[in-house]
Amino acid sequence: MKTDTLIRALAADAKVDHGPALFLVGGLVAAFGLCLGLLWLLLGIRADLDQAMTNPLSIMRFLLSGSLMLVAGRLCMVVARPEGARLAQLWPLTGIAAATLGALIWAGYFTPTEAWQMAIVGKTAVNCLIAIPLLSLIPVALILVALRQGATTVPGLAACLAGLCGGGLAAMVYALHCTEDSPLFYVTWYGLAIAVVTLITTFLGARLLRW
């Protein structure tokens, strides 16, 4: 087949698909709603939420996971474009990592050494490790669908960012249920849950996002 022939066929196809941004924003809003609904139905929202919202350490959970979701989501939008691999600025992610580390050190400083172990292990680590990855299935799936509408030239990185964004959203929603307010607990277990989600998403998504 001659190339001019192909070009004629391509030019006749006037249907232009929608860009990934619409799918990504819509997907994240939908995922947030669904996760919130599931959490409320299955686990319930903590009774002392209004009180917890006056505790800066508890608020930090929402800020850290929420900013992870926003920054990774924004980066997804950049790397969804073919030339985005060269434009993506990853340093805001290290900013979030530094803030997380700061919260951990702060809590470590103000918690007596003999209470560290109890603070880290907490009472609900297993719930957290099950609930966050399960909740994250919804946002991760929707983000990957949106990214497939794009044309990433770095499928591995795009999938990794999808995992971070979806994991962040799930952790933020789960924090509405969870009553463990110490950074020693939530940095450890939320962090581990998000890491697992990111690892699996990177592994599966790298193939899924090839085109």
Added chain:
Amino acid sequence: MQPERNLQTDDWESLLAAANAGDSRSYQRFLLAVTPVLRGIVRARGHGLGDANCEDVVQDVLLAIHLKRHTWTAGAPVRPWLYAITRYKVIDAFRARGRRIDLPIEDFSADLVADAGPDPTEAADMAKLIGMLGDRSATIVRMIGINGATVAETGQTLGMTEGAVRVALHRALKALAALRERHVE
């Protein structure tokens, strides 16, 4: 086909913007303008592949540009976008043929059009893939591409509405890309 003399002077940004707004004449001019550049890049990198094989790769890239043209942001420069797609697809195509190539991005700024040489003969792969489509999809692609029929004429011949032909053509081109992907794996 459009006269060749316009191709070098046209501004790719306005052509692609018009194309994405649904102007198929501008779109065809855009594709004709970028093809020699793509061919130059592929040939410069694909020593020993042969002209027909190189043209297969060029056609892969064109199909990818077509199906992903919505990822170009109106107002942004076309070339970084175009070269990123080209680089991704060229590396993919050579990998599929068992060759590893190194494709530094700086190479794309060089003007490779001069080396491109004459329009090559047939490329084989795409015709094979079209043969793997359903009968009606293959007929639509061939009628419009090879016979130069319009969407309206194709619809009349096949007893379909214009809208149905448009949808079928779009799906057929997407299916081609998917077939190619499976071929490559």
